[in-house]
Amino acid sequence: MSDLLARHRAVMPNWLALYYNEPIEIVGGKGNRVVDASGKSYLDFFAGILTNMIGYDVAEVRDAVERQIATGVVHTSTVYLLRGQVELAEKIARLSGIPDAKVFFTNSGTEANETALLLATYARRTDQILAMRQSYHGRSFGTVAVTSNRSWKNNSLSPLNVHFLHGADRHLTQFRGMSDEQYIAACVDDLRHVLATATGGDVAAIIAEPIQGVGGFTMAPDGLFRAYQEVLAEQGILFISDEVQTGWGRTGSAFFGIQNHGVTPDMMTFAKGLGNGFAVGGVVARGDLMDNLHAVGLATFGGNPVAMAAANATLDYVLDHDLQANAARTGAIIIDGLREAAPRLPVVGDVRGKGLMFAVELVAPDGSPSPELAAKFMEETKKLGLLAGKGGLYGHTIRMAPPLTLTEEEAREGLGIIITALENL
Known part of the structure; x- marks a missing residue:
């Protein structure tokens, strides 16, 4: 991977940002999970920037x-x-x-x-x-x-x-x-x-x-x-x-x-x-x-x-498959869970979202936006096996939008990973 990263930096513009201290290459995917070149599996909560909307290796699309x-x-x-x-x-x-x-x-x-x-x-x-x-x-x-x-x-x-x-x-x-x-x-x-x-x-x-x-x-x-x-x-x-x-x-x-x-x-x-x-x-x-x-x-x-x-x-x-209804159902599991956990997590400044489009703002002890905590959260979720995204005016917001095919079991799994990562900040 270090060789591929060096080759990337040699021929791609330096403003083409890569996530993570050690960027990953995604080489496989099935359902709502992807696998990187090292064989590590991730629950995908960013979906290629909201683009792999119904997940990976979908027979109807492939056919x-x-x-x-x-x-x-x-x-x-x-x-x-x-x-x-x-x-x-x-x-x-x-x-x-x-x-x-x-x-x-x-x-x-x-x-x-x-x-x-x-x-x-x-x-x-x-x-x-x-x-x-x-x-x-x-x-x-x-x-x-x-x-x-x-x-x-x-x-x-x-x-x-x-x-x-x-x-x-x-x-x-x-x-x-x-x-x-x-x-x-x-x-x-x-x-x-x-x-x-x-x-x-x-x-x-x-x-x-x-x-x-x-x-x-x-x-x-x-x-x-x-x-x-x-x-x-x-x-x-x-x-x-x-x-x-x-x-x-x-x-x-x-x-x-x-x-x-x-x-x-x-x-x-x-x-x-x-x-x-x-x-x-x-x-x-x-x-x-x-x-x-x-x-x-x-x-x-x-x-x-x-x-x-x-x-x-x-x-x-x-x-x-009425995926709009599924987005409402699974999104509520995650958003409600995050809002319930937020009061005991001082790093959380705000939780917001609709359906399968939700975000967590990370803040310093004085309440100011903390892009540093956002970067640390990204590393934590990567380690725990979940892909998330970043955004916000000050780069301090974690934004997540899983495929619309997310199951209730996967929603609870992802919620658990997110809360664990927040607790580790």
């Missing part, structure tokens, strides 16, 4: 991919009819609830968000965008502009005129102790003030994650985005929901995260888990917005036949 490869056609591009694209788009359009919806497929969430921003700014003829503080929407030029986390922004240059809103920052002094209703009211007041003072003329759209991924699974209280949408609708401002991490039933309480707020957005972006490891992303939007562009467009690799085979099989599996 669908093998059938497509067996045809000899692994690529044609969008200048030809693609049956798998049409079939998947029909399913997504129906599930989205967006009126007269149409779908465009990309390779990633970054590309999906770029497409949504293009559609919004073109339709509204303005470069002004609203986004949320602590957000992350991708690593490209446009998506970095709507990302509000200094650790993920290489520069301030932007093709967009962006204004950032409150909504997932209740830790700030001015919001502490507020009820959900009071916090929503304060955020709506701020939105109206931003529109009245910081913007000039029309605004194209708001883009928001229902639960902030890189932000450490921070989230607006249910109903905030409904309140925002009511204000935005007064000026015709579009709503883009970034469902790259919150889609496909992961929150347990809704199939798409934004539905927890009672909102039907104008567009939703998606990626990650839909292909269960195969590269797929996309936008589902109102048909008039999608059809509005005047220039010719295509996607060379977006909606690739193999990726479409995997995505169709994955989505069918999620629906056929």
Whole structure:
């Protein structure tokens, strides 16, 4: 492994971060567990950054991919009819609830968000965008502009005129102790003030994650985005929901995260888990917005036949096995267990989450964010046989999102490992 790590460092950029003091190479997987090159097994609570959504070595996905490869056609591009694209788009359009919806497929969430921003700014003829503080929407030029986390922004240059809103920052002094209703009211007041003072003329759209991924699974209280949408609708401002991490039933309480707020957005972006490891992303939007562009467009690799085979099989599996209900059931075991244990664990500053998307903030004795404890927790869980992820504005949050196929027994096993690791900090 030291040889592979040395080779990695020689040819890969130094900003390409690796977890752990001694990084691992994953060489096998089955169900909700993976095996590294040394033969050590781990219960996977990060799922390739929420991407191996229904676990590893899933027969339905494997068989669908093998059938497509067996045809000899692994690529044609969008200048030809693609049956798998049409079939998947029909399913997504129906599930989205967006009126007269149409779908465009990309390779990633970054590309999906770029497409949504293009559609919004073109339709509204303005470069002004609203986004949320602590957000992350991708690593490209446009998506970095709507990302509000200094650790993920290489520069301030932007093709967009962006204004950032409150909504997932209740830790700030001015919001502490507020009820959900009071916090929503304060955020709506701020939105109206931003529109009245910081913007000039029309605004194209708001883009928001229902639960902030890189932000450490921070989230607006249910109903905030409904309140925002009511204000935005007064000026015709579009709503883009970034469902790259919150889609496909992961929150347990809704199939798409934004539905927890009672909102039907104008567009939703998606990626990650839909292909269960195969590269797929996309936008589902109102048909008039999608059809509005005047220039010719295509996607060379977006909606690739193999990726479409995997995505169709994955989505069918999620629906056929009601994995949204499973996320609610198994997620409650973990989140309730963590909240019960938190009062006796001084390193825990907060426990939050919905379904199989949950996080623990780690703090120093004075209550300040502790990225050092987060790094130590990662080493502890690795030693105990569980993979977790990190995030948060200050790098002090452990974020976890197991496959939606997690069993109740595995949920209890993972909960035990997490609590043991916290006790060892």
